Amino acid sequence: MKITALILSFFTFVSSLLWGAAYPEYSKISEKAADIPGLKTDFVPQGSTYLADEDSFICCGYMENGDPSRLYVMKDGAEMLVILSRQDGSKYAGHAGGVTAAGEFIYVSNAEKLFVLKKDDVISAKDGDTVSFVGSVPVPCRASFCSCDGETVYVGEYHAKDYETDDSHILKTPDGGEYSALVFGYAVNPDSQFGINSEKPTVAYSVCDKVQGFAATDDGRAVLSVSGGVMSSKLKIYKTGGEPDGEFEIEGEKIPLIYLDSGRAEKEITIPRMSEDLEFCKGKILVAYEAAAKKFVSGILPFSEKRMMLVTV
Numbered sequence: 001m002k003i004t005a006l007i008l009s010f011f012t013f014v015s016s017l018l019w020g021a022a023y024p025e026y027s028k029i030s031e032k033a034a035d036i037p038g039l040k041t042d043f044v045p046q047g048s049t050y051l052a053d054e055d056s057f058i059c060c061g062y063m064e065n066g067d068p069s070r071l072y073v074m075k076d077g078a079e080m081l082v083i084l085s086r087q088d089g090s091k092y093a094g095h096a097g098g099v100t101a102a103g104e105f106i107y108v109s110n111a112e113k114l115f116v117l118k119k120d121d122v123i124s125a126k127d128g129d130t131v132s133f134v135g136s137v138p139v140p141c142r143a144s145f146c147s148c149d150g151e152t153v154y155v156g157e158y159h160a161k162d163y164e165t166d167d168s169h170i171l172k173t174p175d176g177g178e179y180s181a182l183v184f185g186y187a188v189n190p191d192s193q194f195g196i197n198s199e200k201p202t203v204a205y206s207v208c209d210k211v212q213g214f215a216a217t218d219d220g221r222a223v224l225s226v227s228g229g230v231m232s233s234k235l236k237i238y239k240t241g242g243e244p245d246g247e248f249e250i251e252g253e254k255i256p257l258i259y260l261d262s263g264r265a266e267k268e269i270t271i272p273r274m275s276e277d278l279e280f281c282k283g284k285i286l287v288a289y290e291a292a293a294k295k296f297v298s299g300i301l302p303f304s305e306k307r308m309m310l311v312t313v
Contacts, residue, residue, distance in 0.1 A: 007048075022303055023232075026271045029312040033057055033286055036306055037072040037079045044295050047071075047099035047108070047145065048288035048308050050281035054123060057308060060084075060099040060108055064295045068130075069096040071108070073122065080260060082122055083130040084108065084115075092133070098145035098213065098277040102153055102188045105195040109143040109155050116194045118219035127184060137198040140250055141165070141182055145225075145277045148188070149216040153196050156207065156214050157184030171206050173261040174245055179206045182248070183214045204248040206259045208236075215285055218239070222260055223285050223313055225275045230301060233275035237313050238264040263311065269313065272305040284310040 020027040034057045036045050047060040051073075054249070060071035067093045074079045084092045098109040106117040114137040121131045142157035159165045159181035170180045184201035192198065205222065212233075213225035220241040227233035227262060244256035258264070276290035292299030292306040299306060 004025065019303065023270060023272065025269055026311070029170050029269070030271075030287075030309045031286050033308040033310045034059075034074040034079075036289065036292060036308055037074060038070070038081075039292050039294070039298065039306060042067065043070065045288055046095065047275065047277040048095050048286050049100045049106075049147070049277075049279045050125075050286060051101055051119070056123075057286070058099055058101075058106070058122075059308060061094045061290070062093065062096050064293070066093055068093055069108075071087070071096070071099060071122070080125070080127045082125050083128070084117075085130050085132045087133050087135065089130075089132055095144075096268060097143065098147070098155070100146045100148040100153060100279060102148045103190045103195045106169075107137075107146055107148075107153065107155075109139075109146040112141065112143050113138055114143065114146060114153070114155055114194075114196075135194055136196055137186075137196065139184060139186075140201070141169070141184060145213045146210075147213070147215045147277070147279050149218070149280055151188055152185040152202065152216065153188060154183055154214050156205070156211060157181045157277055158211060160210050169206075171257075171259075173206065173259045175259075175262045179208055179259070179261070181207050181209065181211060183207055183211075183228045184311060185216075198256070200250060200253060201255055203244075204250075204255055204257050205240075206257060206261075208260070212276045213277070215278035215280040217280050217285075217313070218294055221266065221313070222258075223278060223280075224260065225278050225287065227273060227275045230273050232273055233271045235269040235271055235287070235313060236260075236273070237266045237268065237312065240264065269311070271292075272303050273301070274304075284312050286310055
Protein backbone atom coordinates (compact mmCIF):
# COMPACT_ATOMS: atom_id res chain seq x y z
CA MET A 1 0.00 0.00 0.00
CA LYS A 2 2.85 2.37 0.85
CA ILE A 3 4.48 1.73 -2.54
CA THR A 4 1.16 2.39 -4.33
CA ALA A 5 0.69 5.62 -2.39
CA LEU A 6 4.23 6.71 -3.26
CA ILE A 7 3.66 5.98 -6.95
CA LEU A 8 0.41 7.95 -6.93
CA SER A 9 2.10 10.84 -5.14
CA PHE A 10 4.91 10.80 -7.70
CA PHE A 11 2.53 10.91 -10.66
CA THR A 12 0.49 13.66 -8.99
CA PHE A 13 3.68 15.67 -8.51
CA VAL A 14 4.79 15.16 -12.13
CA SER A 15 1.31 16.05 -13.39
CA SER A 16 1.38 19.24 -11.34
CA LEU A 17 4.73 20.20 -12.84
CA LEU A 18 3.48 19.59 -16.38
CA TRP A 19 0.32 21.65 -15.81
CA GLY A 20 2.45 24.40 -14.31
CA ALA A 21 4.70 24.45 -17.36
CA ALA A 22 1.80 24.45 -19.84
CA TYR A 23 -0.40 26.95 -17.99
CA PRO A 24 1.82 28.82 -15.53
CA GLU A 25 -0.59 31.63 -14.63
CA TYR A 26 -3.66 29.40 -14.56
CA SER A 27 -1.91 26.92 -12.27
CA LYS A 28 -1.14 29.67 -9.76
CA ILE A 29 -4.56 31.35 -9.68
CA SER A 30 -6.94 28.38 -9.96
CA GLU A 31 -8.24 25.78 -7.53
CA LYS A 32 -10.55 22.81 -7.78
CA ALA A 33 -14.23 23.47 -7.17
CA ALA A 34 -15.49 19.95 -7.92
CA ASP A 35 -14.78 17.00 -10.18
CA ILE A 36 -16.73 17.21 -13.44
CA PRO A 37 -19.42 14.53 -13.10
CA GLY A 38 -20.73 11.98 -15.56
CA LEU A 39 -17.51 11.54 -17.54
CA LYS A 40 -17.92 7.75 -17.67
CA THR A 41 -21.28 8.20 -19.39
CA ASP A 42 -22.23 10.01 -22.62
CA PHE A 43 -22.67 13.24 -20.66
CA VAL A 44 -21.16 16.36 -22.31
CA PRO A 45 -20.72 19.03 -19.62
CA GLN A 46 -21.68 22.57 -20.60
CA GLY A 47 -22.89 24.74 -17.73
CA SER A 48 -21.80 25.48 -14.18
CA THR A 49 -23.17 27.43 -11.25
CA TYR A 50 -23.06 27.59 -7.46
CA LEU A 51 -25.93 27.59 -4.96
CA ALA A 52 -24.62 29.62 -2.05
CA ASP A 53 -27.38 28.78 0.44
CA GLU A 54 -26.86 25.07 -0.18
CA ASP A 55 -23.06 25.31 -0.64
CA SER A 56 -23.50 23.16 -3.74
CA PHE A 57 -22.12 23.27 -7.27
CA ILE A 58 -24.23 22.38 -10.30
CA CYS A 59 -23.05 21.10 -13.66
CA CYS A 60 -25.47 20.69 -16.57
CA GLY A 61 -25.13 19.32 -20.08
CA TYR A 62 -26.55 17.11 -22.81
CA MET A 63 -26.18 13.42 -23.61
CA GLU A 64 -24.32 12.52 -26.81
CA ASN A 65 -26.42 9.35 -27.20
CA GLY A 66 -29.69 11.33 -27.28
CA ASP A 67 -30.82 10.48 -23.76
CA PRO A 68 -32.47 13.28 -21.77
CA SER A 69 -30.23 16.15 -20.75
CA ARG A 70 -29.26 16.31 -17.12
CA LEU A 71 -27.67 18.23 -14.33
CA TYR A 72 -25.64 17.12 -11.35
CA VAL A 73 -25.71 18.66 -7.88
CA MET A 74 -22.39 18.31 -6.09
CA LYS A 75 -21.70 18.86 -2.41
CA ASP A 76 -18.97 17.62 -0.08
CA GLY A 77 -17.56 15.27 -2.71
CA ALA A 78 -20.91 13.59 -3.39
CA GLU A 79 -22.96 14.06 -6.56
CA MET A 80 -26.65 13.69 -7.33
CA LEU A 81 -28.00 13.17 -10.84
CA VAL A 82 -31.17 14.97 -11.97
CA ILE A 83 -32.79 14.14 -15.33
CA LEU A 84 -34.51 17.04 -17.11
CA SER A 85 -37.96 16.94 -18.70
CA ARG A 86 -40.32 19.41 -20.32
CA GLN A 87 -43.38 20.82 -18.57
CA ASP A 88 -45.56 18.05 -19.96
CA GLY A 89 -43.17 15.38 -18.65
CA SER A 90 -41.74 14.49 -22.06
CA LYS A 91 -38.03 14.00 -22.60
CA TYR A 92 -35.85 17.10 -22.82
CA ALA A 93 -32.74 16.36 -24.86
CA GLY A 94 -31.79 19.93 -25.72
CA HIS A 95 -28.29 21.31 -25.61
CA ALA A 96 -28.50 22.56 -21.98
CA GLY A 97 -25.76 25.03 -22.73
CA GLY A 98 -25.68 26.99 -19.50
CA VAL A 99 -27.07 26.94 -15.97
CA THR A 100 -27.48 29.63 -13.35
CA ALA A 101 -29.70 30.43 -10.38
CA ALA A 102 -31.50 33.38 -8.80
CA GLY A 103 -33.73 33.23 -5.75
CA GLU A 104 -36.03 30.21 -5.91
CA PHE A 105 -35.29 29.37 -9.55
CA ILE A 106 -32.63 27.60 -11.60
CA TYR A 107 -32.30 28.48 -15.29
CA VAL A 108 -31.03 26.29 -18.13
CA SER A 109 -30.29 28.07 -21.42
CA ASN A 110 -30.87 26.82 -24.96
CA ALA A 111 -32.90 27.48 -28.12
CA GLU A 112 -33.64 31.18 -27.48
CA LYS A 113 -35.03 30.38 -24.04
CA LEU A 114 -34.21 30.26 -20.40
CA PHE A 115 -35.89 27.06 -19.21
CA VAL A 116 -36.95 27.41 -15.59
CA LEU A 117 -36.70 24.90 -12.74
CA LYS A 118 -37.79 25.39 -9.15
CA LYS A 119 -34.70 25.18 -6.99
CA ASP A 120 -36.57 23.29 -4.28
CA ASP A 121 -37.59 20.63 -6.83
CA VAL A 122 -33.94 20.09 -7.72
CA ILE A 123 -32.55 20.17 -4.19
CA SER A 124 -35.21 17.82 -2.82
CA ALA A 125 -34.81 15.31 -5.66
CA LYS A 126 -33.21 11.93 -5.10
CA ASP A 127 -30.34 10.66 -7.22
CA GLY A 128 -31.66 9.71 -10.65
CA ASP A 129 -35.00 11.51 -10.29
CA THR A 130 -36.58 13.41 -13.17
CA VAL A 131 -37.45 17.08 -12.60
CA SER A 132 -39.65 19.03 -15.02
CA PHE A 133 -39.29 22.63 -16.09
CA VAL A 134 -42.02 24.87 -14.69
CA GLY A 135 -41.86 27.26 -17.64
CA SER A 136 -39.52 29.17 -19.90
CA VAL A 137 -38.55 32.75 -20.70
CA PRO A 138 -38.00 33.66 -24.37
CA VAL A 139 -34.82 35.67 -24.99
CA PRO A 140 -33.59 37.55 -28.09
CA CYS A 141 -30.48 35.42 -28.70
CA ARG A 142 -29.52 31.78 -29.19
CA ALA A 143 -29.08 31.31 -25.42
CA SER A 144 -25.80 29.40 -25.53
CA PHE A 145 -24.86 30.23 -21.92
CA CYS A 146 -26.11 32.08 -18.85
CA SER A 147 -25.00 33.42 -15.47
CA CYS A 148 -26.15 35.62 -12.58
CA ASP A 149 -24.41 38.18 -10.38
CA GLY A 150 -27.24 38.35 -7.83
CA GLU A 151 -28.90 41.37 -9.42
CA THR A 152 -28.95 40.44 -13.11
CA VAL A 153 -29.37 37.20 -15.04
CA TYR A 154 -27.25 37.22 -18.19
CA VAL A 155 -27.89 35.11 -21.28
CA GLY A 156 -25.74 35.18 -24.40
CA GLU A 157 -24.92 33.50 -27.67
CA TYR A 158 -22.01 31.80 -29.40
CA HIS A 159 -21.02 33.01 -32.87
CA ALA A 160 -18.54 31.34 -35.23
CA LYS A 161 -18.50 29.86 -38.69
CA ASP A 162 -21.68 27.78 -39.16
CA TYR A 163 -23.08 29.29 -35.94
CA GLU A 164 -24.78 32.39 -37.24
CA THR A 165 -26.66 35.00 -35.21
CA ASP A 166 -29.34 37.53 -36.10
CA ASP A 167 -28.21 40.22 -38.54
CA SER A 168 -29.14 42.92 -36.04
CA HIS A 169 -26.47 41.54 -33.69
CA ILE A 170 -23.68 42.29 -36.19
CA LEU A 171 -22.22 45.56 -34.90
CA LYS A 172 -19.21 47.76 -35.61
CA THR A 173 -17.17 48.19 -32.45
CA PRO A 174 -15.65 51.49 -31.28
CA ASP A 175 -12.14 50.13 -31.96
CA GLY A 176 -13.01 49.53 -35.64
CA GLY A 177 -13.77 45.82 -35.45
CA GLU A 178 -16.98 43.89 -35.97
CA TYR A 179 -18.75 41.66 -33.47
CA SER A 180 -21.68 39.35 -34.20
CA ALA A 181 -22.88 38.16 -30.79
CA LEU A 182 -24.73 39.71 -27.86
CA VAL A 183 -25.20 39.02 -24.17
CA PHE A 184 -28.39 40.37 -22.59
CA GLY A 185 -29.02 41.13 -18.93
CA TYR A 186 -32.39 40.78 -17.15
CA ALA A 187 -33.08 42.30 -13.74
CA VAL A 188 -33.69 39.82 -10.93
CA ASN A 189 -37.15 40.35 -9.43
CA PRO A 190 -38.37 37.88 -6.78
CA ASP A 191 -41.95 39.12 -7.28
CA SER A 192 -42.09 38.20 -10.97
CA GLN A 193 -43.34 34.83 -12.22
CA PHE A 194 -39.94 33.30 -12.91
CA GLY A 195 -37.72 35.52 -10.79
CA ILE A 196 -36.65 38.04 -13.43
CA ASN A 197 -38.21 40.97 -15.28
CA SER A 198 -38.57 39.04 -18.52
CA GLU A 199 -40.44 41.70 -20.52
CA LYS A 200 -37.22 43.23 -21.79
CA PRO A 201 -33.50 43.18 -20.98
CA THR A 202 -31.89 46.07 -19.13
CA VAL A 203 -28.50 45.95 -20.87
CA ALA A 204 -26.72 44.37 -23.84
CA TYR A 205 -23.04 43.51 -24.30
CA SER A 206 -21.49 43.13 -27.74
CA VAL A 207 -18.91 40.31 -27.62
CA CYS A 208 -16.36 38.61 -29.83
CA ASP A 209 -16.66 35.27 -31.61
CA LYS A 210 -16.45 31.89 -29.85
CA VAL A 211 -17.73 33.06 -26.48
CA GLN A 212 -18.82 30.05 -24.43
CA GLY A 213 -19.57 31.83 -21.16
CA PHE A 214 -20.01 35.25 -19.54
CA ALA A 215 -19.77 36.35 -15.91
CA ALA A 216 -20.00 39.75 -14.22
CA THR A 217 -17.81 40.31 -11.17
CA ASP A 218 -18.64 42.37 -8.10
CA ASP A 219 -16.00 44.99 -8.98
CA GLY A 220 -17.43 46.06 -12.33
CA ARG A 221 -15.74 43.70 -14.75
CA ALA A 222 -16.99 41.19 -17.29
CA VAL A 223 -15.24 37.88 -17.99
CA LEU A 224 -15.63 35.88 -21.20
CA SER A 225 -14.84 32.21 -21.75
CA VAL A 226 -13.52 32.05 -25.32
CA SER A 227 -12.78 28.67 -26.87
CA GLY A 228 -13.19 26.45 -29.88
CA GLY A 229 -11.57 23.18 -30.93
CA VAL A 230 -8.46 21.73 -29.33
CA MET A 231 -6.50 24.95 -28.91
CA SER A 232 -6.12 26.52 -25.47
CA SER A 233 -9.00 28.67 -24.26
CA LYS A 234 -8.90 32.24 -22.98
CA LEU A 235 -10.51 34.09 -20.13
CA LYS A 236 -10.90 37.65 -21.42
CA ILE A 237 -11.50 40.31 -18.79
CA TYR A 238 -13.02 43.74 -19.51
CA LYS A 239 -13.89 46.87 -17.52
CA THR A 240 -17.58 47.71 -17.74
CA GLY A 241 -17.81 50.89 -15.63
CA GLY A 242 -18.63 54.37 -16.84
CA GLU A 243 -21.18 55.40 -19.41
CA PRO A 244 -22.56 52.87 -21.90
CA ASP A 245 -20.98 52.96 -25.36
CA GLY A 246 -24.31 53.24 -27.16
CA GLU A 247 -27.80 51.81 -27.39
CA PHE A 248 -29.33 48.67 -28.81
CA GLU A 249 -32.92 48.68 -30.01
CA ILE A 250 -35.09 45.73 -29.13
CA GLU A 251 -38.80 45.55 -29.88
CA GLY A 252 -38.90 49.30 -30.47
CA GLU A 253 -37.19 50.20 -27.19
CA LYS A 254 -33.58 51.16 -26.62
CA ILE A 255 -31.38 49.68 -23.92
CA PRO A 256 -27.77 50.49 -22.92
CA LEU A 257 -25.11 48.80 -25.05
CA ILE A 258 -21.55 48.05 -23.94
CA TYR A 259 -18.88 46.88 -26.38
CA LEU A 260 -16.39 44.46 -24.85
CA ASP A 261 -13.63 45.39 -27.31
CA SER A 262 -10.01 46.52 -26.97
CA GLY A 263 -11.10 49.86 -25.49
CA ARG A 264 -12.39 48.07 -22.39
CA ALA A 265 -9.95 45.15 -22.35
CA GLU A 266 -8.03 44.63 -19.11
CA LYS A 267 -6.21 41.31 -19.56
CA GLU A 268 -6.58 37.74 -20.74
CA ILE A 269 -5.57 34.46 -19.19
CA THR A 270 -4.70 31.31 -21.13
CA ILE A 271 -6.54 28.29 -19.74
CA PRO A 272 -7.09 24.67 -20.87
CA ARG A 273 -9.04 23.82 -24.02
CA MET A 274 -12.81 23.66 -24.35
CA SER A 275 -13.76 26.02 -21.53
CA GLU A 276 -17.52 26.46 -21.31
CA ASP A 277 -20.03 28.29 -19.11
CA LEU A 278 -18.88 30.68 -16.37
CA GLU A 279 -20.27 31.84 -13.04
CA PHE A 280 -18.97 34.38 -10.53
CA CYS A 281 -18.95 32.83 -7.08
CA LYS A 282 -16.90 33.02 -3.90
CA GLY A 283 -15.18 36.07 -5.39
CA LYS A 284 -13.79 33.96 -8.24
CA ILE A 285 -14.78 32.71 -11.68
CA LEU A 286 -16.18 29.19 -11.84
CA VAL A 287 -15.22 27.50 -15.13
CA ALA A 288 -16.69 24.34 -16.65
CA TYR A 289 -14.90 22.28 -19.32
CA GLU A 290 -16.09 19.68 -21.83
CA ALA A 291 -12.73 18.35 -23.06
CA ALA A 292 -12.78 15.21 -20.88
CA ALA A 293 -16.17 13.98 -22.14
CA LYS A 294 -16.38 10.61 -23.94
CA LYS A 295 -17.44 12.57 -27.03
CA PHE A 296 -13.88 13.90 -27.15
CA VAL A 297 -12.24 10.51 -26.48
CA SER A 298 -12.45 10.91 -22.71
CA GLY A 299 -9.86 13.65 -22.55
CA ILE A 300 -7.12 11.61 -24.22
CA LEU A 301 -5.37 14.81 -25.28
CA PRO A 302 -3.01 16.21 -22.66
CA PHE A 303 -4.34 18.95 -20.40
CA SER A 304 -8.00 18.06 -20.78
CA GLU A 305 -9.43 19.47 -17.56
CA LYS A 306 -11.59 17.03 -15.59
CA ARG A 307 -12.47 19.48 -12.83
CA MET A 308 -14.66 22.53 -12.49
CA MET A 309 -12.22 25.23 -11.43
CA LEU A 310 -12.36 28.47 -9.48
CA VAL A 311 -10.09 31.09 -11.06
CA THR A 312 -9.00 34.34 -9.44
CA VAL A 313 -9.13 37.12 -12.02
